[in-house]
Amino acid sequence: MDYDFKVRTSVERTKVEDLFEYEGRKIGRGTYGHVYKAKRKETFATSDINKLISADQKEYALKQIEGTGLSMSACREIALLRELKHPNVINLQRVFLSHTDRKVWLLFDYAEHDLWHIIKFHRAAKANKKAVYTPKAMVKSLLYQILDGIHYLHSNWILHRDLKPANILVMGEGIERGRVKIADMGFARLFNSPLKPLADLDPVVVTFWYRAPELLLGARHYTKAIDIWAIGCIFAELLTSEPIFHCRQEDIKTSNPYHHDQLDRIFNVMGFPHDKDWEDIKKMPEHPTLLKDFKRNNYQTCSLMKYMDRYKIKADTKAFHLLSKLLMMDPTKRFTSEAAMADPYFQEDPLPTSDVFAGCPIPYPKREFLSDEEQDDKSDSSKQQQQQQQQQQQHASQSGSSNHSHGHHPQHPVQQNNMQGGMHPNYSNHPGHPQQQSHPQQNNSFNQRF
């Protein structure tokens, strides 16, 4: 490589740290890397040092990709985001390549909210018996925009592969107020072993809650239907403020897609699928294991209707009808994004709005900065072990009183580590065991606020 070429390009290259202020402004971290809330630095025009160019006050999300160099997932992310343009898909503004430390930085518009924080806020309010005032159509507007964004991705043959509340961003005050932005496409991450095992990167938990049953039964390929299942899960969670397929998250280091507890949870809500409902279930790689591990009789009283009824979502509502189409066990019978967007639910009053907050005040707090010490604490391994021991003890006593068959797994330590916040899909303040959780005492969910 030519020396003069290197010198010339290094002079011409704008460095992220010269252009943006982001020190001490970290708002998230996970397998993908670190995200900062950044703003432009005040810069002097080179021609006239006295003329201060006032920095634009706009906020940006600056993501430093985990690891160094160009991993396949970084490549896919840059390649695809460079081409994508849709109001409900996160917009890549710029890429910074830092040649000296081989770090890759991506610059996005800043989104103040995300569904993980929004749902968490509602759950906390519910626990404290406080009302949260939100527009009647908010859930509908959120769902419609999620579907719109996914429809765009799907019509470009891009699968998200990792849809969950934390990846659904919502813009705060500004010209795009209340607009959904789908972020953090799974790209290649789930296919290829990342540089570090996913479990090593605390405090992120790889969640199975949004995984479609066919994936849990060993389906080898991601499909559009898998994204739709996840949207169904998110819709249910917006309606009830509880993750519909909540399941303890141990065993996350396993590479085996088969996940007994997660399937058990799905059947506990949905009932065990009849052969006529899902004919191809017999062809699933893990079907023999399924027959060995599960008895249909144990789930005879379970149905989505019953589950949602506990949250006062009646079976004759359009919301329930659409939900049941999104959460079809048989992937071939699941709605497409197109069919879902044409559903009568969206034509019924109250109609969805492009600002999901419909001009009302936004009740949710702004993102907080994560302090670095906090993180150092978290990654302290001895502390982690301590917590793990505590949790195991806790868990042992819990499973003693529980009639669940799967109480013998040690709980993963990561769950507790998450408590200090961060934008991770983890419900550490969750009211205990899924069984207890499935009997909600009160129903301050979004759609019944008014």
Add this chain to the structure above:
Amino acid sequence: MAGNFWQSSHCQQWLLDPSDLVRERQVDFAVVTEEDYQKLFIFFSNFIQVLGEHLKLKQQVIATATVYFKRFYARNSLKCIDPLLLAPTCILLASKVEEFGVISNNRLITTCQSVVKSKFSYAYPQEFPYRANHILECEFYLLENMDCCLVVYQPYRPLVQFVQDIGQEDLLGLSWKIVNDSLRTDISLLYPPYQIALAAMQMACVVLQKDGKNWFAEIAVDTDKIQEITRQILALYDLYKTYDEKKEIQGLLAKMPKPKSQPSRPPSSAQSQDGIQGTNDQSMGVNN
């Protein structure tokens, strides 16, 4: 991604004007002739093709790597990065983008070494000189110079559709090969992939004496562009008639503008720097 070509970075940023190419290449044309330049690019396109085949990559990935290679030199002189280094870098980046599994650094370097030795020793009698760290460094420059535009649309997909549409499936083999050959020209920098596919198919019709006149008459396409593409591919075949790469390439590579790993400065000071480096190495050896 099989998205919308018309809204792609390929369509909006990377369909260049022939005059752009000529302008950007003036620096190199001062050192080698236009024809020599073309011959060098034929050579390196072949190198990328053979390297890709040895790594068992699909033609789609190889074609993308070749377009990356051309995009870089459409904006930079051959002097900036040794094409022998950029070629495997393009292969590495294209394989990641097209998601055909990561090629390990080790495998890439070993394949480069063995391919240079077994297939291209007539051009490079010495060993392949680069290591993984060179390729990784180069990858950042490649990405940067392409303005992060990584999704490239290739003529293969439209070609398959057109051949099905015209209902003469036996055209596919030959037209596919013509598309492959077009990678040895500037065509992929100048024309949208569907036009390249149409030109290749029309050429195949002529060679195989198939009648496609009605089909071509019915599609609304700029026939001038198709003719331009055809002319450039035919010019390539003409060149092949008289050109003996095995004889000429060493001379061409010797003439080619080359990177200097040292800053341009008077020879004496360059020497003294070498001297300092030498002692540094020695002292490190002692410390270890």
